[in-house]
Amino acid sequence: MKTIFLVDDSATMVLSLKSALEIAGFKVETAADGEQAMGKINKGLKPDLIITDINMPKMGGIDLIRNARKILRFTPILTLTTESQQAKRDEAKKLGATGWLVKPVASAELVKVIKQVLPGA
Amino acid sequence: MASSAPLQGLLPRWRQRLADWIAPGPCPAAGKNDPAMAGLRELDRQLLLQLGRAVGLSETAALSFVERLAGLRSQSSKLVTYLGHAQTQSDAMQDGIELNSRIIHELSSFVQTLPAQIAQERGHFRQLVGEVQGLSALTDTIRGIARQTEILAINAAIEAARAGEAGKGFSVLAGEVRRLATQSNESASRINQDISRLVATVEQGFSGDFAARTRHNEAEAQRLDRLTRQLDDSYVDMRQFYDMLMTAVTQHNTELDRGIGGLLDTAQYQDVFKQIVDRLAPAMHGRNDVLADLLSRLRAGQRDTSDIDQRAQALAAEYLVLEAAHRDPDAAADAAPGEPGQRIELF
Amino acid sequence: MAHILLIDDDDLLRDTVQQMLELDGHKVTEAASGELGLQQFARHSGRATSAGGFDLVITDMLMPGTDGARVIVELRRGQPDLPIIAISGGRRVLSAQFNLETATLAGATCQLAKPFSRHDLQSAVHKATAQR
Numbered sequence: 001m002k003t004i005f006l007v008d009d010s011a012t013m014v015l016s017l018k019s020a021l022e023i024a025g026f027k028v029e030t031a032a033d034g035e036q037a038m039g040k041i042n043k044g045l046k047p048d049l050i051i052t053d054i055n056m057p058k059m060g061g062i063d064l065i066r067n068a069r070k071i072l073r074f075t076p077i078l079t080l081t082t083e084s085q086q087a088k089r090d091e092a093k094k095l096g097a098t099g100w101l102v103k104p105v106a107s108a109e110l111v112k113v114i115k116q117v118l119p120g121a
Numbered sequence: 122m123a124s125s126a127p128l129q130g131l132l133p134r135w136r137q138r139l140a141d142w143i144a145p146g147p148c149p150a151a152g153k154n155d156p157a158m159a160g161l162r163e164l165d166r167q168l169l170l171q172l173g174r175a176v177g178l179s180e181t182a183a184l185s186f187v188e189r190l191a192g193l194r195s196q197s198s199k200l201v202t203y204l205g206h207a208q209t210q211s212d213a214m215q216d217g218i219e220l221n222s223r224i225i226h227e228l229s230s231f232v233q234t235l236p237a238q239i240a241q242e243r244g245h246f247r248q249l250v251g252e253v254q255g256l257s258a259l260t261d262t263i264r265g266i267a268r269q270t271e272i273l274a275i276n277a278a279i280e281a282a283r284a285g286e287a288g289k290g291f292s293v294l295a296g297e298v299r300r301l302a303t304q305s306n307e308s309a310s311r312i313n314q315d316i317s318r319l320v321a322t323v324e325q326g327f328s329g330d331f332a333a334r335t336r337h338n339e340a341e342a343q344r345l346d347r348l349t350r351q352l353d354d355s356y357v358d359m360r361q362f363y364d365m366l367m368t369a370v371t372q373h374n375t376e377l378d379r380g381i382g383g384l385l386d387t388a389q390y391q392d393v394f395k396q397i398v399d400r401l402a403p404a405m406h407g408r409n410d411v412l413a414d415l416l417s418r419l420r421a422g423q424r425d426t427s428d429i430d431q432r433a434q435a436l437a438a439e440y441l442v443l444e445a446a447h448r449d450p451d452a453a454a455d456a457a458p459g460e461p462g463q464r465i466e467l468f
Numbered sequence: 469m470a471h472i473l474l475i476d477d478d479d480l481l482r483d484t485v486q487q488m489l490e491l492d493g494h495k496v497t498e499a500a501s502g503e504l505g506l507q508q509f510a511r512h513s514g515r516a517t518s519a520g521g522f523d524l525v526i527t528d529m530l531m532p533g534t535d536g537a538r539v540i541v542e543l544r545r546g547q548p549d550l551p552i553i554a555i556s557g558g559r560r561v562l563s564a565q566f567n568l569e570t571a572t573l574a575g576a577t578c579q580l581a582k583p584f585s586r587h588d589l590q591s592a593v594h595k596a597t598a599q600r
Contacts, residue, residue, distance in 0.1 A: 010392035016385040023382075055396060082393055085446040089466075099467040104389035107382055113465060203569050210566045217561055358561045361535060365566075368537040369573035372544075 002118060003027045005047035007037045007064060008080070009056045013103075017051070017080075020107035026114075034059025038067050047075060049118055051110075054081040054088060062088065065095045076117045080105060157415055157426060160433030164408055167437050168401055171444060175397040182390030189384045193377060200373050207366055214362065217355045224348045231341055238338075242331060256316045260309050267305035274299035396447070404440045411436065470523040470597060473512075474498045475505035475539060476555070477531045481582075485526070488586050489593070497522075502534025506542055513546050522550070524597055529556035529567040536567070537574045544575040551596035557582035 004026045008014050018028045029047060031037035035058040037050075050068065054061035061079055068077065076098040083089070089100050098117055101110070274295050281292030411433045418426050472494050476482040479500070486496045497512075499505035505527060512521050525543055529536030540552055554571030556579075558564040568579040578596045580588060 008392075010395060012388040012391045016388040019385055020382060082396055082447045088446070093468050097468060099465070101466070102464045103393060104386065105465065106386050109465065113467070117467065199573070203573055206566055206569055210561070210563065214561050354560060358559070361530065362562060362566075364535055365529070365537040365570045368535075368541055369570045372541050372574050 001025065001027050002048040003029060003046075004114070005029045005031070005037070005040070005045065005050045007031045007034065007050065007052040007056070007061070009033050009053065013053070013080075017107065017110070020111065021114075024111045024114075033057050034061065034064035034067070037064055041068055041071055046072070049114060050075060050077045051080050052077065054079055054083045054092075062091055062095065065092055065097050069096045078113070078117065080110075156430040157411070157433040160430065160436055161408060161411065163434070163437035164404065164440060167440050167444075168404055168408075171397055171440075172401060175394050178390060178397070179394045182387050182394070185390075186384065186387045189380060189387065193380045193384065196373070196377055196380065200370070200377075203369065203373075207362075210362060214355070214359055217359075221352050221355060224345075224352055228345050228349065231345060235338070238334065242334075253316065253320050256312075256319070260313050260316065263305060263309040263312065267302050267309060270298060270302035270305065274302055400443060400447075404436070404443075407436055407439075469493045470593070471495045471497070471512075471521065472593075473505060473508055473522045473525040474527075475502060475525070475531075475536075476528040477501055478528065481528075485589065488589055492590065492593075494593075502527075502531050502536065502539045505539055506534065509543060509546065524551045524553065524593065526553045526555060526593075529554055529571055530559055530562065537570050540571060540574040540576050551577045553578045553580055553592050553596050555580045555582060555584070 004021055006014055006017055006021070006028055007030070008017075009032050014030050014032075018030065021028050029040065029045060031040055033056040034052075037052070038059065050072075052061045052064055056064075059067075061081065065077055065079075068075070073096075077096065078099045078101060079092055079097055080101045080103060082103050084102055092100060099113065101113065277295035277298065278292055281288035281295055284291060411429060414429050415426060415433075418429065469492070472489055474482060474486055474489070474496055475498075476485070477500055482498055482500065486498055489496050497508055499508050505525075509522065509525070527536050527539050527543075536554055536556070540554065543550055543552055552575065554568060554576040556564050556567035556571070558567070564581045568576075568581060571579055578592045580592050584592075
């Protein structure tokens with residue numbers, strides 16, 4: 001069973017997505033911001049996929065991508081955000097993000113994208 | 122008079138001047154055209170606009186949520202009703218099942234009696250055949266005796282003829298014996314006839330009894346065959362019932378599950394709403410900073426506030442730029458795939 | 469007018485209904501069982517009416533093998549907006565009401581209880597196709 005690491009400061013976001021992803025057959029780990037997320041990664045968490053928001057307190061999504069990529073170089077990272085700024089998007093792409101999704105995204109759509117991105121899912 | 126035109130406006134103006142002198146009305150708003158104020162007002166307008174939009178979004182989301190939930194509820198209650206009817210159907214079948222077990226019982230009881238019946242018939246038959254054969258043997262014996270007696274009589278007659286006068290009494294006796302022999306024969310014939318008649322009667326009676334029992338068994342077998350078919354039919358029905366029940370309930374559940382998924386998705390709107398409101402705060406802080414700076418300059422007696430004025434005017438524009446960085450959640454897949462600005466983009 | 473798929477294992481009823489529908493100007497493809505019906509559907513699915521696709525499916529509920537409920541679920545999966553009319557009588561313990569309610573839950577658009585008149589059939593066809 002593949003593990004998805006969900007990083008978002010919105011509790012409702014995390015709750016609704018976690019439910020949909022678990023039903024789709026994934027194991028889900030969560031963190032409320034970039035700092036918490038890096039804490040888990042540094043302690044050894046090796047998810048098969050990361051989904052992160054951009055605007056979060058303490059450490060935002062862009063910084064998370066930058067830091068996570070140092071440790072998890074090939075793990076696919078998707079951003080799920082209300083941000084539509086081209087600059088942010090380009091920066092994420094440059095730092096190694098795999099995809100850019102704008103909220104709100106139907107969970108069925110999200111699962112489809114995840115299956116596209118995860119090898120052998 | 123030529124000056125009546127200007128005079129027309131004079132009276133109300135004097136009336137107003139008098140009223141003002143009696144009770145001064147509100148002063149015309151200070152700084153109505155003040156650039157700083159204009160800037161701040163424009164920002165307020167933008168902030169309220171966004172707030173209104175956020176509230177609208179929240180209402181839309183809540184409405185969508187409640188509508189979907191109501192839909193799910195009605196779907197769910199449809200299932201409850203259907204299952205209630207299915208229960209009635211199932212109860213009717215329950216009676217059928219009970220009847221079926223009675224039929225099975227009858228069938229097995231009937232089948233169990235048959236071997237005993239058959240053995241009994243066979244026994245009777247064998248017995249009768251034995252008795253008849255016994256009687257036949259008896260008449261054969263009698264016939265045998267009669268023949269022997271006749272032979273003796275003939276021999277005696279011959280001897281009597283040979284003996285002449287002395288044998289007269291003897292030949293009478295011989296005659297008597299002969300008569301007895303004939304009588305025996307006749308008796309034997311009669312007995313044979315009786316036996317035949319007996320056998321015929323017995324056969325008739327026997328087969329009558331046997332036939333009746335056979336007829337009864339055949340009728341029973343037919344009846345039970347009908348019931349067996351009924352049994353089979355009712356199991357076919359039951360299987361079909363459960364098949365259809367499963368299909369309908371599974372389908373319903375699948376749709377319900379999809380609906381619930383859609384419902385959970387509406388939770389994402391809450392996040393968008395929250396972020397809009399979160400962005401209001403820094404804008405308002407900026408506004409307050411400008412106001413504070415303005416006040417401190419004025420208190421310090423400095424009249425030149427042009428830099429602060431500029432900042433105030435720029436506030437609204439800056440806020441707009443910030444807001445534009447976030448996609449309108451209700452804008453569907455705006456750009457075509459591959460173009461920047463689409464909702465889902467894989468790099 | 470419409471291309472209709474008619475699925476029923478009762479030969480006499482199927483012929484009668486086919487005649488009624490053709491008299492009203494519809495084109496009818498018939499199938500004598502659930503399996504055959506689904507095969508016909510697969511053959512024509514995804515096409516517009518002009519290319520042979522179906523505008524409406526009428527199916528019996530109580531059939532040996534693949535029953536009506538299963539047929540309806542499969543049809544819906546293939547074409548979610550397809551109008552479907554379920555027809556059924558009762559048989560021994562299975563009441564017509566139960567059969568038609570099952571049809572509704574499985575996704576039928578309209579129900580028709582046997583025996584039905586030509587007028588009943590026409591109304592159902594009209595109602596089902598108007599709902600698209």
